[in-house]
Amino acid sequence: MLATIDRVFAWVTWLLAAFAVAVLLIGPELVGAEKPPPTKQAVAATAASGKDVFTSTCGGCHTLADAGTSGATGPNLDDAAPDAATVKAYVRGGGGGMPAFGDTLSNAEIDAVAAYVASVAGG
């Protein structure tokens, strides 16, 4: 019984591994999934949501007047007025006690929230 399962699993394993490689090379539309837009387009499409991302993810720890948040765990961003690259680096990789969000936010969300913070902080 186990030997039969083992043989079946051998085929299943190789078929799925080959499928994974094929989807990597061709893209998720191979299985009918909508291919996500390239990063730059995605940023444009989600720029308006930068404020939403900030409010739901960052506002608990940071103060930012435009977003109406008053978190005090991290730096006051109206005072710090970071540029987009700085925000992006911290959101992706964390640092100074702030956890990284590179695995939990999409690239588009990170770009959007960075653009948003840089555009309104200190303003």
Added chain:
Amino acid sequence: MAAAAETAPEPPRPIGGAGVLAAGAMGAAVAIALGLYGRVHEPASDLAITLGFADTITMKVWLTTVAVLFALVQVFSALWMYGRLPLASRPSWLANAHRISGRLAFLFTLPVAYHCLYQLAFQDTTTRVLAHSVLGCLFYGAFATKVTIIHMPGRAGIWLPVIGGTVFALLVATWVTSGLWFITTSGIPTP
């Protein structure tokens, strides 16, 4: 007696150094190919794979954790097969169970690796992220080396537990820098 000795099949010869090097080269090629793919591929933005979980990150944490559990079964069954556990002589199903657990561990990593490579690509923003990227590539390279050695004619000898242990260590290290890191920083995600 002498006739029996003459007709007994010869034990398989051990895999030579060239074979081990070839298997290692195969694994290196796989690891480098994955790393290069992750480096040149433009990360996708909104690719969501959930497979029934609440969200993508939850799926990744759970699947990798289950993969590690199956890998632990692999190690346990391997130790049993090699007579390193104080247990009765190995049952007939042990080898099959060992292989099935290994295949399941590998299968559970596939959706995770696909999302990592296609959505996030190879990243080096922090030491943890860089380590995770490198370890993930090395894991699949070591896995390819192990599979190559298993399918080579001849006796793998010491090389099999060595590469098997390496595959296990790399899987655990990859999980520690992602799944376990997420659990320790954000808690166990609800499936």
